[in-house]
Amino acid sequence: MHRLKPLITALLTIVSIPVFAQTKSLYSFQDLSRIYYKKQKDSLSKAWVCPAIYKEKNTQKKYKEIWDGRTSFFTEAIDGNNYIRDKEVYEYVDGIITQIVQANKTSIPVKPMLVIDRSASVNAYAIGNNIIAVNLGLIVFSKTKEELSLVIAHELSHNILTHPENAMKQRAEWLTSDEYQKSLNSVLDSKYERLTRLKKVLENYSFSRSKHQRYHESDADSLAIVLLKKSNIPFQAEFFLRLDSADVVYQHPLKNPVKSYFTAYNLPFEDAWTKKRSKGLSARAYNFKDTTGVNDSLKTHPDCVERYNKTRSQNVPATLTSIPANIYEKANKMLIWNMYSNMSLTPCLYRILLEKDKGNTDEWYDFMFNNIISGLYYSDRELHRFNAIGVVQKEYISKDYYELQTMLEQIPREQLEQYCKSFQNAGFWNSMPASEKALKNLLSTLALDPDISENNRSKAAREFSVSNANSMYYEFARIFEKQ
Known part of the structure; x- marks a missing residue:
């Protein structure tokens, strides 16, 4: 089953998102x-x-x-x-x-x-x-x-x-x-x-x-x-x-302006960062609502309306069973972490903002917000910020996603550095487990340490690994441990 078009039906029960305490790593x-x-x-x-x-x-x-x-x-x-x-x-x-x-x-x-x-x-x-x-x-x-x-x-x-x-x-x-x-x-x-x-x-x-x-x-x-x-x-x-x-x-649009998700952490935000400064076709006014003419090149199954019409006579009326909240929550976190490990930073952050829209106050998502900012600044220092952002065509994303993507492209380096430093002192760290705090130290070395040598990064990765070899975050540390 492939590509999914939004449709709200009375037959589908919405998954509720509770708050989960951070007690252990998602997986080993x-x-x-x-x-x-x-x-x-x-x-x-x-x-x-x-x-x-x-x-x-x-x-x-x-x-x-x-x-x-x-x-x-x-x-x-x-x-x-x-x-x-x-x-x-x-x-x-x-x-x-x-x-x-x-x-x-x-x-x-x-x-x-x-x-x-x-x-x-x-x-x-x-x-x-x-x-x-x-x-x-x-x-x-x-x-x-x-x-x-x-x-x-x-x-x-x-x-x-x-x-x-x-x-x-x-x-x-x-x-x-x-x-x-x-x-x-x-x-x-x-x-x-x-x-x-x-x-x-x-x-x-x-x-x-x-x-x-x-x-x-x-x-x-x-x-x-x-x-x-x-x-x-x-x-x-x-x-x-x-x-x-x-x-x-x-x-899917966000419930609030992109700016509000950053100012909630007391991070300064300029609206100009969400507007393309370059001239040319990419800077033209664009209608984000009408994408009906865009070819769905990734679609590989027959038209789903056709499939619906062929099979609706076989419907079985029933009360449907929601996916358990803990299954959704765990799968979602594993998915977000994997996207981050692959440095797909914009979609990773957008999913976090969607979780906040649902009222999810789990501080693990704040932890991941920090990781994304640190990862982006590290990528900028390595001169591949554009690759980490992972630019997506306008036709396939919401206006909010495009603004977020543009903001991550255009925020000045010195401001991005300040974001990293601000997150170092955020209140949510007080309740984070040891493995999350250890990853914070590793990312701080990668993003903020003046010594950008491979030896220094390898040393920081090895220090993380000593006490966290069973952690899911060890997969990320190994990338730098091997350098």
Whole structure:
């Protein structure tokens, strides 16, 4: 399930956001996939042997390349810590899978392996070989258990119907076909738009972490509804009207002006920072409300209105079950931390501001606000502030997001430094656990220490690691420890 368009329906129950006391780290460093799934990864690499199904040597060779590519995709994702095995969130999602499997043993004789992908993308994907991944972004987006169950059942259906394996076969057959060779030769012989034409020739034949092939989605939808009904999990077609746009969170407006979130920390703020100073097209007046003409290039499933119309006759009236607040809260924090670790600072901060709009007073979000400012100033000192901000096109974001993005671009360096120093003395540090305070010291060295040498940063990272080797923040410290 991919890209999600905003739609408020009376059928969906809003998740309440309570305040959680900071008592322990969200997860342990050892819960990251490189460590947790090491044995499974080694076993899987040996077990995933490409079957010999083609007599034609070229086709079999290409099929093996694609098969081995999928294996590498998954094992490299494990080594890259793309997955997290947090107990609470994992067991909640796995409980849904268990419920579906137990009610559909004929279709799913062996329970699939589940991995929780740390991506913020609202998505889940079938890897094949009875493995599915569910993104943190999907868990955070889902309002109810039933909505999340539909996405999971859809991906289980892809595996049941062997769509990932069939897609690999189709790709191998296509890439070794006479038709493909003729198409490729035609592109190479042409003088104009060769790259665009080549992309069209190859379109839809790559395995991706972020999206499925454009095949058999209706079949997967139909089977998913059957799986849900047998599991006594209500299906409502309205879910399809939400599961359509992965970036909806960044189109959601803030309740207050961007300025107010900074002045709440007694940080000075100039309105001019939110206005582009450069001349040219990027500085023109822009209508943020009308984005209907923007092509949805990331959409990979059939139109969701069409899916809704096809399935609404199968609605099952029921009282829906909200995603537990603790599951939402933990998944959201893990997602935000992962975005920060990857230096995606603007979307990370925007999500924090949205939490504040909900009335969430958990001081962990203040802690992360500090981390973002420190990370931005560190990036500025390293001359890659622009990359850390991660500029997004206006068409895909709200006016508030654009103002925040512009502010992070244009705030003067000396003011950014002052922000860092102000946060060092903020009141929320009094209630922060030791690991958060230790990360504060590391970030202070990175952002504010006059000694910007790698040796000094490595020393600070090693000091953090001595007492925090099990902390989730150790992943971040290791980047500088290795320098």
